[in-house]
Structure formats: C-alpha cells, structure tokens
Amino acid sequence: MKSAHHEVSRSDALSTARLLVTAAHVGVRQVPAIGREYDLGAGLPAAQRPARGLMRARRDAARVEPMITVESLTRRYAGFTAVDNVSFTAQPGRVTGFLGPNGAGKSTTMRVMVGLTAPTSGSATIDGVRFADLPNPCLEVGVLLDASAQHAGRTGREILTIACDTMGLPRTRVDEMIELVSLTPTEAKRRVRNYSLGMRQRLGIATALLGDPRVLILDEPANGLDPAGIRWMRDLLTAFASQGGTVLLSSHLLHEIEVIADDLVVIGNGKIVAAGTKEELLAAAGTLARSPSPRDLAHALEQAGITSTLASDGSVRTEAAPAHVGAVALNAGLALTELRSAESAGLEEMFLSLTTDTQREGVAA
Amino acid sequence: MTATIDPLATTPARRTAQPIPITRLVKVELRKMFNTRSGFWMLVSIGVLSVIATGAVIIFAPDSAVTYLGFASAIGFPMSVILPLIAILAVTSEWSQRSGLTTFTLVPDRGRVIGAKAIAALLVGVGSMAIAAAVGAIGNVAGSAIASVDTVWDISSSMAPQLVLGNLVGMSVGFTLGVVLRNSAAAIVAYFVVSLVMPGILVLLAQVRPWFEDLQPWIDWNTAQEALFLGATDTAREWAMLASTTMIWIVIPLVVGLLFLRRSEVK
Numbered sequence: 001m002k003s004a005h006h007e008v009s010r011s012d013a014l015s016t017a018r019l020l021v022t023a024a025h026v027g028v029r030q031v032p033a034i035g036r037e038y039d040l041g042a043g044l045p046a047a048q049r050p051a052r053g054l055m056r057a058r059r060d061a062a063r064v065e066p067m068i069t070v071e072s073l074t075r076r077y078a079g080f081t082a083v084d085n086v087s088f089t090a091q092p093g094r095v096t097g098f099l100g101p102n103g104a105g106k107s108t109t110m111r112v113m114v115g116l117t118a119p120t121s122g123s124a125t126i127d128g129v130r131f132a133d134l135p136n137p138c139l140e141v142g143v144l145l146d147a148s149a150q151h152a153g154r155t156g157r158e159i160l161t162i163a164c165d166t167m168g169l170p171r172t173r174v175d176e177m178i179e180l181v182s183l184t185p186t187e188a189k190r191r192v193r194n195y196s197l198g199m200r201q202r203l204g205i206a207t208a209l210l211g212d213p214r215v216l217i218l219d220e221p222a223n224g225l226d227p228a229g230i231r232w233m234r235d236l237l238t239a240f241a242s243q244g245g246t247v248l249l250s251s252h253l254l255h256e257i258e259v260i261a262d263d264l265v266v267i268g269n270g271k272i273v274a275a276g277t278k279e280e281l282l283a284a285a286g287t288l289a290r291s292p293s294p295r296d297l298a299h300a301l302e303q304a305g306i307t308s309t310l311a312s313d314g315s316v317r318t319e320a321a322p323a324h325v326g327a328v329a330l331n332a333g334l335a336l337t338e339l340r341s342a343e344s345a346g347l348e349e350m351f352l353s354l355t356t357d358t359q360r361e362g363v364a365a
Numbered sequence: 366m367t368a369t370i371d372p373l374a375t376t377p378a379r380r381t382a383q384p385i386p387i388t389r390l391v392k393v394e395l396r397k398m399f400n401t402r403s404g405f406w407m408l409v410s411i412g413v414l415s416v417i418a419t420g421a422v423i424i425f426a427p428d429s430a431v432t433y434l435g436f437a438s439a440i441g442f443p444m445s446v447i448l449p450l451i452a453i454l455a456v457t458s459e460w461s462q463r464s465g466l467t468t469f470t471l472v473p474d475r476g477r478v479i480g481a482k483a484i485a486a487l488l489v490g491v492g493s494m495a496i497a498a499a500v501g502a503i504g505n506v507a508g509s510a511i512a513s514v515d516t517v518w519d520i521s522s523s524m525a526p527q528l529v530l531g532n533l534v535g536m537s538v539g540f541t542l543g544v545v546l547r548n549s550a551a552a553i554v555a556y557f558v559v560s561l562v563m564p565g566i567l568v569l570l571a572q573v574r575p576w577f578e579d580l581q582p583w584i585d586w587n588t589a590q591e592a593l594f595l596g597a598t599d600t601a602r603e604w605a606m607l608a609s610t611t612m613i614w615i616v617i618p619l620v621v622g623l624l625f626l627r628r629s630e631v632k
Contacts, residue, residue, distance in 0.1 A: 115473040116466065116631040132473035136382040143470045149463035153401035159467075162400075165393050166385065166471045191402070207467065 067092045067215055067246035068113070073122035075108050082108040084270040085122070090248045090263070092214070095241045097261030097278075098250035101355050105270040106250040107145065110219050114143050126215055138167055141215040142208030147200035147223070152193035156183060156203045159192065160210065167211050177206035182232070197224030205233070216240060218249040222256050234260050258347040268355035281350060286319040288349070290338035291329065300332035301325065317349070385472060390481035391488070398455050398485060407451055414443040415497050419504030423511055431508045432517035436501035441528065441594065444497055448532055449539030452486040453552045456543030461550070465631045475627050483540060490536050494529050524596030531593030535560070537615045538586060545622035547629075559614070560587060586610035
C-alpha cells in the first residue's frame with residue numbers, strides 16, 4: 001500500500017464505503033482501496049510513514065495495529081483464479097466477519113493463512129509472521145477450517161488428546177475444553193463417525209481453543225449448530241474479542257455475522273468487494289420502502305429527484321433518508337406498508353447487492 | 366449451554382513458544398497409529414496371528430519343522446503383510462480421513478511430520494518383530510517339549526538382522542507408496558501389485574527375454590527381500606542388488622513424493 005493512501009481521512013473512507021455499495025448496484029465489481037483506514041503503515045519503513053501527529057490521530061480512529069494482515073494474496077489453479085489480489089486486515093479486540101457466496105474464495109484464503117495451501121503470490125501474516133514460521137503455531141492461532149476433517153475412527157477425546165500432546169500442553173486442557181464446548185463425557189468417548197455436524201463443530205472449536213490462542217481463524221463455525229449452540233458460539237467469540245483476542249470468521253449465515261461482527265470483509269469471485277466496519281457498510285444501505293403500488297412510489301421518488309431501485313420483491317430502495325421518502329409518499333398520496341432504514345434488512349441486502357455479479361443465482365438486487 | 370468461558374480469561378501476552386521437538390511428534394504419531402479402530406485391530410492382529418501361527422506350527426507341522434526358524438517363518442508371513450499396511454495407513458489416513466487438515470495446521474512443517482511417521486513406523490516394525498521373536502521362542506520351547514524333540518535354535522545372529530531388515534524393506538515400500546499416492550485404497554492396492562503381481566511379471570519377462578534375466582534381481586525388490594528373509598544376503602553383489610532395488614523403489618520415489626507432498630494442497 002502506498003503512503004498516499006494513508007492521507008485519506010476517516011470521513012473519506014466512510015464515503016468510500018458508501019460509494020462501494022452504490023457502485024456495486026451499477027455493476028462495478030472491484031473497488032481499489034479497501035480497508036485503508038486500518039493500515040497504519042505498519043509495514044512501511046520509517047521514512048514512508050505518515051507524520052507523528054497524523055499517526056496519532058489515525059491511531060485513535062483505527063484503534064490498534066492489525067493482527068492478521070493479508071496482502072495482495074493470489075491463488076491460481078489451472079485455468080482459474082480462486083483468490084485474486086486479496087488484501088485485508090483483522091484487528092485485535094474485534095470480530096472480523098469474512099463474507100462471500102459459495103466458492104468466492106473464503107476457504108482458500110483461510111487455508112493459505114494457515115499454510116495448508118501455498119499462495120501463488122502475496123502473503124498472509126499473523127502479527128507480522130507467517131503462520132508456518134511460528135514455532136508452535138496453534139498456541140498463537142486457533143484454527144477451525146472444516147469440522148468434518150477428522151479421522152472418523154477416533155473418539156472426540158482422542159482427537160483433543162493428540163492436539164494437546166502435539167502442542168505440549170497438560171492433558172487437563174482436554175477435559176477443560178470438552179466442558180467448555182458442552183460435550184458430555186459420554187459424547188467425548190464416542191467416535192467422531194457418530195457425531196452430528198453440530199458436535200463436530202464443538203469439537204473443532206475445542207481444538208481451536210486448546211492452545212489458549214490470541215487469534216481465532218474459523219471457517220463457518222456456526223454451521224450445523226442448534227440455535228442455543230449459535231448463541232453460545234456468539235457469546236464465546238464476543239468474550240474472546242473483548243479480552244483482546246482477534247477473531248476472523250467466515251460465514252454465509254448473514255444474520256450470525258451481522259450480530260457478531262465488528263468489521264466486515266466481503267469477497268466475491270475471489271476479489272474483495274467491500275471492507276470496513278459493520279456500521280459503515282450498513283449505514284450505506286439507505287432506506288427500504290414498500291407500497292401496494294411500488295411503481296408509483298418509484299415514480300414519485302424520481303419526480304422528487306431521488307434515485308431509487310425497484311426490487312423484484314416489490315420493495316423500493318433508495319439512499320435518501322426514511323423521513324424524506326415518507327414525505328414524498330405523503331405528497332404523492334401513496335400508502336406505505338413499510339418504511340425503514342435498510343440497515344435492518346441489513347447485511348443480506350448489502351451482501352446480495354455487492355455480490356450480485358458473482359452470485360450463481362443471479363439474484364436481482 | 367451454561368458452559369463457563371473462564372479458560373479463556375487468561376489470554377497472556379505473546380508467549381515465547383518453543384519449537385515442537387521431534388520426539389514429541391514421534392510419540393504423537395505412534396499414538397495415532399493405534400488410536401483408531403483399524404489401527405488398534407491391526408496391532409491386535411499382529412499379536413493374535415503370532416500366537417495362532419505358533420499354535421499351528423505346534424499342531425500341524427512335522428517334527429522336523431519344529432525349530433525356531435519354523436516358528437519364525439510361520440509368524441513372519443502374516444507380519445510381512447500387516448506391517449506394510451500399518452506403514453501405508455500411517456501416511457495415507459491423513460489424506461483419506463482428512464485429518465491432515467489438523468495435523469499440518471498443528472505442525473506446518475510437513476517434512477517433520479512425515480519424518481516422525483517414518484520413525485514411528487520403524488519403531489513399530491522393530492517392536493513387532495521383537496514380540497514375534499519372543500512368541501516364537503516360547504513356541505519353540507513349548508513345541509519341542511510337546512513333540513519331544515530337541516529344541517533347535519536355528520536362526521543365527523547374522524540371520525536375525527536380515528529378517529528384521531527384510532520386514533523393514535516391505536514397510537518402507539508401503540510407506541513410500543503412501544507418501545507418493547496419499548490415498549489409502551490406492552496405496553494398498555499398489556502395494557499388493559508391486560509385491561504380488563509385479564514379481565511374477567518380472568520373472569516371466571526374465572524367462573522370455575534373456576537380456577532381462579541378469580537385470581531382474583537388480584530391479585525387483587521382492588527378490589532382494591526374499592534373500593533377506595532367507596538370511597541369504599551375503600555377498601557384496603547381493604548387498605549391491607539390495608541397494609539398487611532400495612534406490613529404485615524407496616529412495617527415489619520417496620524423495621520425489623516428499624517434494625510434491627510438501628507443496629501439495631491439504632484439503
């Protein structure tokens with residue numbers, strides 16, 4: 001990242017986030033400067049860093065230096081690029097949600113982060129060090145990539161024991177973790193073959209937490225968990241982050257991410273399409289209104305000089321404030337059945353609109 | 366759902382982690398060989414088959430065969446089949462069962478993991494043969510007493526290491542196939558092809574093509590292994606044949622396989 005990028009103020013970044021979302025509506029896929037407000041030039045030589053005062057001001061805005069840094073990461077396979085020049089960061093004390101449709105490159109990115117897949121170019125570092133260069137990596141970084149990737153013939157307890165022994169931890173950690181993830185002692189003695197997906201997820205989370213890491217990298221951890229389990233996971237990760245831990249979690253369960261994440265990184269077709277704090281990205285969502293006659297509403301808005309989009313489900317979306325839209329509808333004598341900030345429709349709308357071009361179903365946004 | 370999150374409450378500042386010593390990895394790999402159902406039963410079957418083979422010799426063998434070598438051969442046959450399978454599965458289960466995702470996350474240096482597996486497999490091989498030797502010795506003493514013949518200890522001190530080496534050759538070929546193929550079914554089938562099917566073909570080839578007759582023992586590792594099992598690898602030429610077949614079937618494919626394994630994607 002060039003030093004010029006660091007001159008961008010926070011408000012610029014905010015409007016960039018807003019631009020990102022609107023740009024996506026008209027089919028602009030890639031947006032060049034992503035997450036710039038986080039990068040404090042940590043990797044730059046002193047001469048290239050912004051001036052002290054600026055640094056301090058920006059530090060306030062961006063809190064701390066990133067724990068996970070992914071830089072220009074690219075992974076190509078024969079004939080297709082799974083991850084295309086991806087850069088983002090995740091910060092300590094925050095939960096970073098990694099969002100994207102199926103096959104967007106989330107899992108590949110995460111596998112590269114922990115050294116299971118070699119990048120074609122670019123790098124991913126944890127606190128400045130490649131994961132594979134950490135002497136005993138799982139003491140620093142808890143990883144759950146695929147809960148089903150376990151030897152089906154081992155018991156849950158045995159899988160934890162192996163991980164515990166490998167890391168050189170006392171065996172008491174095994175029981176602590178089994179209790180922490182609410183697996184009963186009987187369940188822990190069963191072979192993983194007989195585990196439900198939810199139980200495998202719990203076991204995977206137990207493995208990730210075993211080394212008491214500072215960083216968690218979790219791929220779809222809420223998959224297969226029951227509602228109580230999802231709540232439990234949310235509390236666990238929130239507590240982990242509030243104690244200064246860094247959490248990067250991918251999911252396509254948008255509601256989950258919306259509730260838990262502080263920062264969002266959205267990926268589509270291997271490229272980052274948006275990144276920023278949840279507030280920034282969702283604030284850009286504008287207003288959503290419904291009327292029995294949506295076309296008239298859209299027309300009335302147009303007359304009032306407000307651009308709007310008419311979605312196939314009959315909702316009208318616009319960047320104008322809800323009050324403004326309501327006033328326009330009143331003047332036009334149109335009944336509204338729904339009028340709210342699109343924020344609460346929230347992440348799903350944003351996700352679909354940002355990734356429209358990369359969706360398999362070609363969802364109309 | 367009332368689990369406490371207390372164990373998380375002690376997130377310390379960056380600790381100075383020590384690298385994972387190879388001895389610990391070997392211990393873990395040894396444990397992994399036998400803490401699955403298949404691994405456990407394979408280990409049990411070695412013990413059970415040694416006892417059955419010993420019993421069979423006592424019951425069925427003619428008195429002339431009630432010797433230590435007789436027992437060793439009877440016990441050695443099932444072992445020469447099972448040990449390579451253990452070596453194969455030690456490697457391939459990481460891929461076929463996908464546990465490699467965890468293993469290579471815990472220890473990103475895959476070369477060290479494979480090295481630890483090789484040492485663990487070696488220990489299992491030597492340990493199993495020690496057990497077999499003990500069971501055979503007990504059988505020999507008991508068998509000769511039952512058949513009222515003299516107890517014959519006809520395995521010389523030069524032959525014993527060759528028997529051990531012969532089994533290790535088989536295990537190494539299995540291990541190599543595991544590293545190269547990284548798939549349990551494929552590696553097991555391949556092992557039986559190169560140990561049962563291929564020797565016959567090579568012998569046939571040697572019979573119809575005279576130029577191949579001299580070459581065959583330099584290429585077929587089974588010939589070299591058989592010589593070891595008979596304790597008949599004496600001359601420099603025979604040791605050279607063993608070295609040649611080891612190079613072809615173990616060293617070269619193992620090095621190439623390792624290079625690919627280190628770069629391959631673990632999914």
